[in-house]
Amino acid sequence: MKNLFLFFVLGCAVLPAKAQTIKTIKGDWTVTKYYFCGTSAMGDTEAKQWLNRKLTIGDKITFEFSKIPKYKTFKNEVCSFGNSLTEQEVSTDEYFYEGFRCNPSSLKIIEKKVILIKMKCDFSPFSEFIMKSASQIIVNWDGVFFELIKV
Secondary structure (H helix, E strand, C coil), X not given: CHHHHHHHHHHHHHCCCHHHHHHHHCEEEEEEEEEECCCCCCCHHHHHCCCCCEEEECCEEEECHHHXXXXXXXXXXXXXXXXXXXXXXXXXXXXXXXXXXXXXXHHCCCCCEEEEEECCCCCCHHHEEEXXXXXXXXXEECCEEEEEEEC
């Protein structure tokens, strides 16, 4: 019985319940890793420039584009949070294989399902968030998957 309880508690810690996802994603995040998986329009040198950049999700979404040479012309304020917001749970394998020709294990994702948060945020890497866990999200831009941790 004790093992069942631990399994339940640990299992719940992996991804937040749907009702909590929106609350969970709000806050400050930092880009900590990047993965090339499938076809990419960005090289390693450019992807490295995203490391340690801060994303803030509140009423507005802001990102430190001004600190990345190629993106200095982008506004740091990306869009308002919640524009046409949708949330869905999807099969991890289907989403990554069909959408990106990518094996999710290449991104260190082992869960069978992931939660996607999508919103209208045109011409931005922040129109879709992949919840890897309650403290880790992934965004895709130019074929590079950037992992962010909550700070």
